[in-house]
Amino acid sequence: MKLSKVLCRQHVGFMFKRHWLIQGKRVPIDLGMEESLKAKGIPVEDALEFVKEKPEPRERLEIIGPHEPIKPLDENHPDYKEKPCLTLKNSSVLLEGVSQAQVLTKTIIAEGRLPHKIEELAELAAPKAVHEGVKKAILSANVFDCEQKKLPKIKDSVRPAFNFPRILGISDRRRNEILTNKLVQLVEKSNDAEVTQNKYVVNDVDCQSIFDKEGDLIQFQDVSNILVTSNKPLKHELNESDIPFIKIPDLYPVKHTVTLPPEHFYDDNSKYPLRPSVAKKHPHTTWLHFNKTEVGNLYESPVTQTQILGRSLTHAFTVASAYAKQIHGEDVKDLPEPIHINCIQTDGQLFHFGVFELNTLNVDGTDGVKNIWYTKNNVKLYDSSRYLSGMPVLENYNPKVYSYINAFYNC
Amino acid sequence: MQLLSVHRTFPRFKQLIFRGYSQAVQIQNEDYTDAPVYPPILDLSLPAKKLRTRQSLHKKIQNINTVEEKQIALNMPRYYGWQSIVLNENKIPFNAMPLVQHYTRTHFQLLDKLPDIYAESSATADIVLQEIKSCIEECIVTENEGVERNFVTSLNIPEKQQIADAHTRNIVKQINRIILNNLTDKVSHVLSSQVDYNPRHEAFWFVGGVQLPSTVLKWRKKQKYYKNRLHEPLDRPVQYKGSPLLTIRNHLPLKPIIPYSEIENPDFKVPKFSHCPKTVGYFTEFRHGTNIPGFWPGDFDEFGLLSFHGRGHILDRKDSFGQEDNLEALHCQAIQASFGWLLAQANYQGFTTFNDLTYPLVTQTVVTDGQMVSFYAYQLNTTVIHSDEVDINPKHNICFGTKPMKLYESIENGSVKGLNEDVLKMLIQFYLNAPEERDHEMKPYLGKEEQIIADIEDDNKRCWLESTYKHLVSNRPKHNLIPEVYDWEKIYKIQFNTRFYEARRRPFELDINPFQRRLDEHLPPYIPKVLRPYPKSKKKFETTYYPKV
Numbered sequence: 001m002k003l004s005k006v007l008c009r010q011h012v013g014f015m016f017k018r019h020w021l022i023q024g025k026r027v028p029i030d031l032g033m034e035e036s037l038k039a040k041g042i043p044v045e046d047a048l049e050f051v052k053e054k055p056e057p058r059e060r061l062e063i064i065g066p067h068e069p070i071k072p073l074d075e076n077h078p079d080y081k082e083k084p085c086l087t088l089k090n091s092s093v094l095l096e097g098v099s100q101a102q103v104l105t106k107t108i109i110a111e112g113r114l115p116h117k118i119e120e121l122a123e124l125a126a127p128k129a130v131h132e133g134v135k136k137a138i139l140s141a142n143v144f145d146c147e148q149k150k151l152p153k154i155k156d157s158v159r160p161a162f163n164f165p166r167i168l169g170i171s172d173r174r175r176n177e178i179l180t181n182k183l184v185q186l187v188e189k190s191n192d193a194e195v196t197q198n199k200y201v202v203n204d205v206d207c208q209s210i211f212d213k214e215g216d217l218i219q220f221q222d223v224s225n226i227l228v229t230s231n232k233p234l235k236h237e238l239n240e241s242d243i244p245f246i247k248i249p250d251l252y253p254v255k256h257t258v259t260l261p262p263e264h265f266y267d268d269n270s271k272y273p274l275r276p277s278v279a280k281k282h283p284h285t286t287w288l289h290f291n292k293t294e295v296g297n298l299y300e301s302p303v304t305q306t307q308i309l310g311r312s313l314t315h316a317f318t319v320a321s322a323y324a325k326q327i328h329g330e331d332v333k334d335l336p337e338p339i340h341i342n343c344i345q346t347d348g349q350l351f352h353f354g355v356f357e358l359n360t361l362n363v364d365g366t367d368g369v370k371n372i373w374y375t376k377n378n379v380k381l382y383d384s385s386r387y388l389s390g391m392p393v394l395e396n397y398n399p400k401v402y403s404y405i406n407a408f409y410n411c
Numbered sequence: 412m413q414l415l416s417v418h419r420t421f422p423r424f425k426q427l428i429f430r431g432y433s434q435a436v437q438i439q440n441e442d443y444t445d446a447p448v449y450p451p452i453l454d455l456s457l458p459a460k461k462l463r464t465r466q467s468l469h470k471k472i473q474n475i476n477t478v479e480e481k482q483i484a485l486n487m488p489r490y491y492g493w494q495s496i497v498l499n500e501n502k503i504p505f506n507a508m509p510l511v512q513h514y515t516r517t518h519f520q521l522l523d524k525l526p527d528i529y530a531e532s533s534a535t536a537d538i539v540l541q542e543i544k545s546c547i548e549e550c551i552v553t554e555n556e557g558v559e560r561n562f563v564t565s566l567n568i569p570e571k572q573q574i575a576d577a578h579t580r581n582i583v584k585q586i587n588r589i590i591l592n593n594l595t596d597k598v599s600h601v602l603s604s605q606v607d608y609n610p611r612h613e614a615f616w617f618v619g620g621v622q623l624p625s626t627v628l629k630w631r632k633k634q635k636y637y638k639n640r641l642h643e644p645l646d647r648p649v650q651y652k653g654s655p656l657l658t659i660r661n662h663l664p665l666k667p668i669i670p671y672s673e674i675e676n677p678d679f680k681v682p683k684f685s686h687c688p689k690t691v692g693y694f695t696e697f698r699h700g701t702n703i704p705g706f707w708p709g710d711f712d713e714f715g716l717l718s719f720h721g722r723g724h725i726l727d728r729k730d731s732f733g734q735e736d737n738l739e740a741l742h743c744q745a746i747q748a749s750f751g752w753l754l755a756q757a758n759y760q761g762f763t764t765f766n767d768l769t770y771p772l773v774t775q776t777v778v779t780d781g782q783m784v785s786f787y788a789y790q791l792n793t794t795v796i797h798s799d800e801v802d803i804n805p806k807h808n809i810c811f812g813t814k815p816m817k818l819y820e821s822i823e824n825g826s827v828k829g830l831n832e833d834v835l836k837m838l839i840q841f842y843l844n845a846p847e848e849r850d851h852e853m854k855p856y857l858g859k860e861e862q863i864i865a866d867i868e869d870d871n872k873r874c875w876l877e878s879t880y881k882h883l884v885s886n887r888p889k890h891n892l893i894p895e896v897y898d899w900e901k902i903y904k905i906q907f908n909t910r911f912y913e914a915r916r917r918p919f920e921l922d923i924n925p926f927q928r929r930l931d932e933h934l935p936p937y938i939p940k941v942l943r944p945y946p947k948s949k950k951k952f953e954t955t956y957y958p959k960v
Binding site for chain 2: 168
């Protein structure tokens with residue numbers, strides 16, 4: 001509504017202010033009280049004698065609260081650097097997806113295949129009890145868990161202004177946590193104690209890798225939702241001769257740093273979550289969750305399939321390179337021995353498997369030594385699992401996924 | 412039905428119908444017996460009549476077929492939810508032990524070691540202990556010193572507590588992983604068990620033997636109806652809310668710690684605590700009662716074996732409470748958590764706070780901060796604590812607990828100093844305690860074919876009950892604000908009748924207590940005319956399927 005005379009007339013606040021102004025200028029009327037009191041012999045005193053002076057402003061005290069005060073993000077911040085660092089976080093994706101990730105990490109891709117050993121191990125059939133366990137895990141994650149949180153707003157493209165009632169249910173973060181943790185538990189339970197003793201499983205650990213590419217400083221900050229580590233480094237025997245690799249593409253006209261926002265507050269060093277003193281520190285398999293409500297494009301357009309797949313690659317690169325830098329130092333370029341790492345990304349239904357071979361941390365240009373990424377994408381664990389008209393439903397369970405996870409664990 | 416309507420149109424038609432089943436002799440037999448049978452002599456005094464109505468309600472709830480409908484039935488009397496005393500897992504006020512014991516009807520025994528039933532697994536535990544000792548030491552060191560983590564804290568809980576609990580969660584996950592992986596080959600129940608992280612545990616029950624709130628007494632004094640029964644006991648609804656760090660559950664229940672025949676032993680004493688819960692520091696909240704053991708009805712693994720709880724809340728207690736009270740707070744936490752979880756499980760077996768358990772249920776609870784560990788074994792024998800039964804029910808629940816013990820002394824130079832093998836052994840014994848099939852009926856109060864609403868065949872009824880149950884237990888705020896008496900009304904209408912010329916429309920002017928509104932006292936969803944079935948339907952509103960209690 002326009003601020004007009006009508007509004008002013010109706011507005012209680014304005015009216016009150018104006019009224020206050022008028023009343024503040026009132027002149028006290030002599031009621032003859034003083035004289036009549038004096039006539040009766042009652043002493044009259046000036047009221048102003050009793051009015052207290054304004055108290056002096058006190059100095060501001062710094063109160064120690066229950067939480068540490070957050071330092072303002074300015075030039076005096078301890079992490080402030082002059083040179084901006086282009087940052088890819090766990091909650092954002094690359095514009096060009098896989099191809100941009102390829103350029104950034106200088107990687108060639110073997111699409112739709114995994115190393116021989118894993119394919120062989122995946123052929124082994126698991127006992128029935130284990131598959132029952134997997135089904136239980138799926139149902140528990142999608143149906144039987146009691147979390148009741150507000151799910152994202154439902155939008156209908158035909159009626160964009162229509163407000164649907166918000167549904168309460170299991171959030172995608174919780175769903176992924178339950179499913180993946182239960183799967184890892186099942187794999188470990190079905191393996192011998194000797195195998196599991198050599199492994200270590202940590203949840204939600206941060207990895208950070210910072211590197212130069214063609215004059216730009218780039219950092220990847222990633223969260224490994226489950227990181228399985230082992231007592232000796234993972235080794236794959238990769239036979240490269242007969243594989244049709246996808247070469248590193250040219251992104252022109254897009255620059256490879258697109259959608260990496262510059263950041264002035266960052267740490268110079270890469271960070272691998274397990275300290276060098278730990279015996280079982282060598283990364284084996286890293287699990288990455290794709291939580292639809294948390295991961296998004298910088299410009300709010302929906303995340304595409306290729307962007308999700310690109311996430312796997314950058315994630316594997318982050319963990320592997322952070323680990324490499326912990327072993328060989330911050331300035332290492334070509335590695336004396338390649339580092340391998342398995343990566344599994346899931347959104348709770350689709351599984352993307354990958355094996356990453358880190359050969360070099362010199363990611364300038366497209367020539368020379370390159371990193372290798374084996375991937376098998378979009379393996380569906382089940383078609384649907386939910387309450388269908390009041391009944392819990394699990395449709396089309398695919399036992400293949402468990403075999404792959406088991407193979408990844410055992411290789 | 413058709414014939415009946417024909418009768419009305421053609422009065423003589425009735426004579427034409429052959430009456431094949433009229434047998435005069437049989438009727439005589441039914442009406443007359445050799446010895447006179449009199450109807451039972453009922454006590455017609457008001458308290459007795461009231462008791463009979465309550466008992467018939469309990470009977471009705473017992474006869475309901477499905478778990479979820481029973482839960483809705485418990486909430487039927489209150490549209491805006493019960494004004495429940497909330498027992499929070501992580502907030503235990505000073506000197507809460509007598510209250511918690513009374514409210515859960517628990518006899519607590521402090522032991523130095525585990526109860527005798529665990530002796531049989533001692534030998535196996537020793538073997539396992541030697542195998543996993545080094546792993547446990549390693550994981551403790553790694554979690555304390557080897558992993559860099561960023562704990563994200565929220566503002567509503569004290570920071571210290573959050574960090575301590577997050578740290579404990581990581582250690583518990585590791586220890587659980589090591590023990591489970593080792594035991595899979597040795598004992599069969601491990602593979603079939605499910606492990607949950609941070610499940611939602613809620614339990615709801617009624618407790619009797621608590622003093623009347625002053626507001627109730629004040630109100631009763633004004634009523635003629637209450638003239639001679641001013642101090643009639645009142646049930647207080649209680650709600651437990653908690654979230655353990657980790658739980659393990661199985662499709663079979665644990666063996667009882669003490670036999671069911673011994674539970675009426677009068678040696679198991681429970682202190683009475685009749686004071687108002689506000690005096691201790693417990694407050695009330697309007698909410699629908701919920702019984703949730705971490706999963707929805709229908710999950711196969713419905714018996715808990717073991718739960719781990721953090722003790723970060725101890726850090727937030729005042730220093731003036733003292734060590735002794737901190738120890739009691741841990742016992743309180745364990746009693747509340749065990750009772751809450753078991754009661755919720757019992758509810759999924761068809762028992763409620765009005766229909767007593769017919770067999771005992773057992774759970775094991777560990778309260779820890781990663782270094783200090785205390786063990787509790789809990790046996791749930793009874794769930795009825797409401798005011799009719801609180802003084803006469805001979806059964807008690809029993810909790811055996813230990814003091815907190817150190818799992819290890821310290822961590823020096825990257826290795827654990829002084830690992831306490833006895834503590835670790837107790838923990839392994841908890842895992843080794845195998846669940847067993849019982850030889851009695853587990854769900855006597857549930858239907859034969861319909862035990863949960865997913866079993867119901869009527870599509871509309873199933874969907875309606877499903878959505879209503881989930882909506883009820885979510886305790887989502889109501890769309891309309893809950894009724895209240897505004898301050899100006901209290902002054903100008905209630906205390907001083909200055910607006911006598913106004914029409915009386917507000918509930919307090921019409922002598923209506925809006926909080927007495929029943930759950931089904933609302934208009935069902937309207938069916939628009941276009942959506943009504945063809946050709947002609949006068950049914951304006953959708954059917955509701957509230958349980959009839």
